[in-house]
Amino acid sequence: MKIRYFDHAATTPVSSSVIEAMLPYFQIEYGNASSMYSLGRTSKKAIEEARKKVASNIGALPKEIYFTSCGSESDNLAIKGIAYANRQKGNHIITSKIEHPAVLNTCKTLESQGFEVTYLNVDEKGFIDLEELVDCIKPQTILISIMFANNEIGTIQNIKEIGMIAHKNNIIFHTDSVQAIGNIKIDVNEYNIDSLSISGHKFYAPKGIGALYVRDGISFEKIQDGGHQEKNKRAGTENVAEIVGLGKAIEEIYKEYEKYNNKLINLRDYYIEQIEKSNFTSKLNGDRKNRLPGNANFSFPRINAQELLLLLDEKGICASAGSACSTGNSEPSHVLTAIGLPKEFANGSLRVSFGKDNTKEDVDFLVKSLQEIIPTIQK
Numbered sequence: 001m002k003i004r005y006f007d008h009a010a011t012t013p014v015s016s017s018v019i020e021a022m023l024p025y026f027q028i029e030y031g032n033a034s035s036m037y038s039l040g041r042t043s044k045k046a047i048e049e050a051r052k053k054v055a056s057n058i059g060a061l062p063k064e065i066y067f068t069s070c071g072s073e074s075d076n077l078a079i080k081g082i083a084y085a086n087r088q089k090g091n092h093i094i095t096s097k098i099e100h101p102a103v104l105n106t107c108k109t110l111e112s113q114g115f116e117v118t119y120l121n122v123d124e125k126g127f128i129d130l131e132e133l134v135d136c137i138k139p140q141t142i143l144i145s146i147m148f149a150n151n152e153i154g155t156i157q158n159i160k161e162i163g164m165i166a167h168k169n170n171i172i173f174h175t176d177s178v179q180a181i182g183n184i185k186i187d188v189n190e191y192n193i194d195s196l197s198i199s200g201h202k203f204y205a206p207k208g209i210g211a212l213y214v215r216d217g218i219s220f221e222k223i224q225d226g227g228h229q230e231k232n233k234r235a236g237t238e239n240v241a242e243i244v245g246l247g248k249a250i251e252e253i254y255k256e257y258e259k260y261n262n263k264l265i266n267l268r269d270y271y272i273e274q275i276e277k278s279n280f281t282s283k284l285n286g287d288r289k290n291r292l293p294g295n296a297n298f299s300f301p302r303i304n305a306q307e308l309l310l311l312l313d314e315k316g317i318c319a320s321a322g323s324a325c326s327t328g329n330s331e332p333s334h335v336l337t338a339i340g341l342p343k344e345f346a347n348g349s350l351r352v353s354f355g356k357d358n359t360k361e362d363v364d365f366l367v368k369s370l371q372e373i374i375p376t377i378q379k
C-alpha cells in the first residue's frame with residue numbers, strides 16, 4: 001500500500017543529501033572532536049562549519065549556537081539555564097498555556113524549585129494577548145518564553161512585538177521555534193529574540209539532534225555535568241554526524257525557501273478549500289492567515305479522532321489527532337482546551353501537516369478519504 005504522509009509536524013524523513021553529508025562521519029572521519037590529532041580536528045572543523053550554517057540562517061553569530069540532543073533539550077537548557085543564572089534578579093517567568101510539553105513541563109519543574117510561572121491565556125485563534133502580557137510583568141520577571149508557532153494549530157505568534165515588550169522591560173525572551181525553522185524566515189535580531197530552540201527532525205535532519213541559540217552576553221547555566229564541550233554549556237561527546245546533518249538540512253531548506261514555502265501554502269489552502277466545500281460540518285482551528293504554511297487543523301463535530309485516524313491508516317494515510325488517547329478515553333489536548341473549543345469539536349480534531357514531498361494528488365486522495373469516512377462515523 002502506498003503510504004501518504006501528512007504528519008511533518010511530528011517528524012520528517014531525512015533527506016538524501018543530508019544522509020550523504022553525514023555518512024563520512026560515521027566510519028571514515030570518526031574522530032572525537034576534542035582530540036588533538038588530525039582525525040579529531042577534522043570532526044571539530046565539521047562541527048564548526050555546521051555551526052556557521054545554523055547561525056547564518058537565523059541571523060546569529062556562530063559563537064551563539066550550542067548543539068544539543070533535541071528540541072526538548074534546547075528548551076530545557078534555555079529556560080532552566082537562564083532561570084538559574086538570573087535567580088538573583090528575580091524568580092518570575094511568563095509563558096503561555098499552549099506551549100509544547102518541553103516548555104510547559106520545564107516550567108512546572110521550575111515552579112517546584114521556587115520559581116513563579118504565569119501561564120498566559122490565548123484567544124480562540126491561539127494568540128496571546130499582548131496587553132495581558134504587559135500586565136503580567138513584575139519587577140522580578142526574568143524570562144518570557146513564548147513559542148514561535150504552535151505545533152497543533154499552526155498559529156504564528158506576534159514574535160517581534162513580544163520580543164519588543166520583553167526588551168523594553170529588561171527581560172530575556174526565549175522562543176521555542178522548533179516548528180518555525182524552515183517554515184518561516186527568522187532573523188533573531190529583527191524578531192528581538194534572545195534565545196531560540198531548534199530540532200533537526202522537523203526539517204529533514206535526523207531525530208536526536210537539536211541546537212540552541214543564545215544571544216552573546218546573556219548568561220545561562222549548564223544543566224548537565226561532564227566535559228567542557230559546547231563552551232562548557234553542554235557536556236557530552238559531540239554527535240558529529242548529526243551535527244553535520246543539521247547544518248546541511250537548515251542550509252538546504254532555506255536555500256529553497258520561496259519554492260518550498262509556496263508549495264506548502266498552496267497544498268494547505270487547497271486542502272482547506274476542499275474540506276470546507278465538503279458535505280459535512282468542519283471548523284478550521286487556528287488563524288487563517290498567520291499559520292504555519294504546512295498546517296491545517298480541522299475539527300469535525302461528533303467524531304472520535306482516534307477512530308478517524310485508524311480508518312485513515314487503513315488507507316495508508318498518516319495524520320495526527322488533537323487528543324491523546326488515554327485508557328480508551330480521548331481527552332482534548334491542552335491546546336484545543338486553551339482555545340476554548342467545545343468538547344463536541346475538540347474530540348474530533350485532525351491535524352494535517354504537509355511536507356516538501358506531498359503532491360496535489362496526495363491531497364485529493366486525503367480529501368476523498370475524509371469525504372468517505374467522516375459521514376459514516378459521525379454520531
Ligand SMILES: *Cc1c(COP(=O)(O)O)cnc(C)c1O
Pocket residue numbers: 009069070071072073100102147149150151176177178179199200201202208209210
Ligand atoms: C517537536 C517539538 C519539540 C520537541 O523537539 P524534539 O526534538 O522532538 O525533542 C518542541 N517544541 C515543539 C513546538 C515541537 O514541535
